[in-house]
Amino acid sequence: MRLVLCFIFFSFLSLVNAQDKAETSSSQNKFTISGYVKEASSGETLIGANILNVDNTIEGTSTNAYGFYSLSLEEGEYILLFSYLGFSNEIKKVKLDRDIKLDVELSEGLTIDEVVISAVQEEKEANVQSTKMGVVKVPMESIKKLPAIFGEVDILKTLQLLPGVLSSGEGSAGFYVRGGGPDQNLILLDEAIVYNAGHMLGFFSVFNGDAIKNTTLIKGNMPARYGGRLSSVVDIQMKEGNQKQFAAEGGIGLVSSRLTLQGPIVKDKVSFIVSGRRTYILDLVQPALEGGDFEGTNYYFYDLNAKLNYTISDKDRLFLSAYFGRDILTFRQPVRSFYFDLPYGNSTATLRWNHLFSDKLFFNLSAIYNDYKLSFDGGQEAINFKLFSGVRDYNLKLDFDYYPNVYNSIKFGANYTYHKLTPNTATATLGGQAFNSGFQPKYANEFAFYISDEIKVNTALSIALGLRYSIFSQLGPHTSKLDAQQYDKFENVVTYQGLEPRLSMKYAFNSDFSFKAGFTLTNQYLHLVSNSNSTLPTDLWVPSTEIVKPQQSIQYAIGLFRNFDDNEYETSVELYYKDLRNQIDYSENYVQDLNSEDEDAFVFGKGRAYGAEFFVKKSTGRLNGWLGYTLSRSERSFKDIEDGRWFPTVYDRTHDLSLVANYKLAKKWDIGTSFVYGTGRNFTPYAGFYFIEQNLNVFYGPRNSERLEPYHRIDLSVTFTPKPDSKKAYKGSWTASIYNVYNRKNPFFTYYDANTDFSSGASQIEAYKVTLFPLIPSITYNFKFR
């Protein structure tokens, strides 16, 4: 470990130093071109757009998360190419004899000329030429063409179709990445952490596709600016709002409808976007419930996204974005007055200020608030029971992007978060008596500092170095469970800290074939431990404390990236090995109990995950899509579970295969399909049964030692756009989907039941599997107005 740190440190110093020397020798002749790359029709900035010197492709850069780029070149005349996949390219002839500001707008769709074709190739080569591994950018438009259950387009479910990413269950938006647990994914919405990304027990994600601009999944080498989770980052940016004209879009589906409004308040200066979605299926049933046993029972969820974008000047921009979503479950049983209300959901708000200190130094300051809470209020007759739990963060971030020359792209910054985590706090009244579980929230400070540099050594070799230093302190008020010591408000209880080096390199054998390798160490200070086979809204986030140590992961990855047929086909093979430390689980005899805190029932151990991911992708043409296959293993070992025997996790899948295809049948017709196959999920088998007090009870065999049958299914969608070339302001399209085309009975869960014949006294235990979703057709109408 020390060797790795030393290597990174000295490499970093020597490379930056070398570049600085080169820079100094000719700095008097260099100038900088910088600006924003935007979508022409809406003024939305484009993230990850490429800017290249056509005559020397090593001289290039890409836009950052705010659409900003900066490129420093020697004095002279250049042909610069601005490209973004799915958009026509822009060629700008630039005479660079001074620093230049140049904002470029790209239009959707491709134009055909020689230079453009080569530019598209450059864009496609990015997978080979970048140092990034395990990074996938998922454009929202391509997600919308894929089949979706109930017609509900879902970003997180699309991510599950990528190699190394597994679904947490039938129809679920929850996911596991490279053998990591569900809490090891950092899900960000405009930089705010989303602690529970699922609606309706995880069947839908909280992300409304109409409000989303860009989604990036990082499952491999996590850049140093990200931290706090071990397995992956899902970085989602909301749209900024159309700067040019007012626009509306939406959809009417079987389960929910959605509407998005956006437009300029001051053209090209101030814009807004507001987007809402709500389900209504049980609202329709209300008349049928009237006068019945469950009158007043209802369930729905909704999301509201809003964003305001203000371009103050060439150097300053301000963004204010917010998300608010709730699941509302109301249960009523008039007879015997049984009732409960279960609302839960996330709220996030992000205020960001972009400032250009110079053409080479981009600065962002973010103030972020996020809150996830769940409450339960129920009772019957004289009994009332209330439960509350939640996570609340106040977060301040400083990020700098520094582009000293074409060879270095340096990012550095700092991050501070104040956490408040409320465990299950129960209060009850029974007749005139009141009870309280008395658990206090836990408080913590989390700091992080990072620096990274992406260095182009030469046309073949690039290296990305990063170092993150994180510090986490549990704060008072707190009473120690170890020695009963009392801690006052803000007093330090326990501190954990660690250096997190990140290293990746690329060596290109030629323009379409490269080798990459990476090393990533990450620490995780907040944990969500689930005692279920999936994640539930009731699962609790807990901080690192005197008892719970931070989780740690060291990931090694290597990969070969090769494009074929003039970059028409991208292929890759990635191998990874993860060493996981301080892994957390519930003890095997855990009983949910509001009298004790969850951490009292935790056991701690280690884990390992390794695998090979194969990926073939075709991005363009009438037929496009991808094929992904993963061969993997994910195991854990806990001293307190079967004496440390290594056992496979519930998200261990030996084989996982996804095939995704879109085909443009005709101008008006698009067809989308996906096929998934996965090894059956592990489960702990019943070993036998016995009688106690005449009741039949089961006992279990070794943990996760058996598997359910394999999971597979095909989905299909057809999109019909009646007037694709219409110049009218209003455009509509119909999407029909079929989920599980051949009606595969994939097991959702299993259980046992005793079958007794009372006349003969004969009894038998039987195991059953329950299938949730058979063939499900759906239809959605989508519209746009601008």
Next chain:
Amino acid sequence: MKAIKYLIFLIVLLAFISSCRDQYFPDTPENAQQYVIEGFIEARENPLPAYVIVTQSFPFFDSITTTTFEDSFVKGASVQVNDGDKNVQLSEVCLSNLPDQFKGIIADFLGLEVDSVTTDLCIYVDLFYELSYETGRSYDLDIMINNEHITATTTIPEFIPLQGFRWAEPTDIENDSMVQLWAEIVDPPTTDFYRYKTATLGRELTPPPFSVVNDLFFDDSEFEFPLDRAMYFDEEFDVNTIGLYTRGDSITIHWMVIDEAQFEFWNTLEFNEANQGPFSSYTRVNYNIEGGIGIWGGNAISVYEMVVPE
């Protein structure tokens, strides 16, 4: 428009309703058979003699018939209990060796109705009350079966009786023949564990699905709580009347104070039984038996017999 709404509703409803269940046959681990111990010793006025039932578990897919059930009872074991003062060898009593008038007593031990006992069941009993049946005393169980050694220890805690009862009308219920029972307890400052059973409708004692509770919520306080009637396994579940007592019924309540190990056993056993479903995991039961599975429990029992008011 209304028709479209209904159509939408029907399609989605169809999707949910059409979820189906099928029987399946998972592999089961080999050599998983275990010795199962069910033994109790109690303190109360006129306690039942201490007894131990020794059986063998069944492979998961075995069909239980009267023969296999009978075969599961282990005969010829050496079962001893030490109460701290003396070591007592429990006597093996099999139904086939007993005159008819004693069969009812054995059926009581097993929680069976005497008419339904058609097989030759055997239990180990302190027939001559040689042990001391006292609160605050620990009891060591020692069993030898074919050179296999099984041990366990339990304690009978001190009595903590219920202080009183009251009957209450349930709200919003059309059936006025049912009534709710509330009980009152004064919990001492110690950490205590409780269990209860009810006998209603002229039948045997039976525990409710969640039969145990600890006092963390009401430690060292006076506390009133609803004492629900336990359903019998062959009763039909009715959400409207669950836990309620029938007016005019003669009922018996056994209110037991148990030790922590016995509480952990019932708590994990009942949680595992109830916690089956799409999102649940498994729970291993905390047995207090070394060398087998099951429970050896000491109970301080307060018995209440009453008639539910008309």
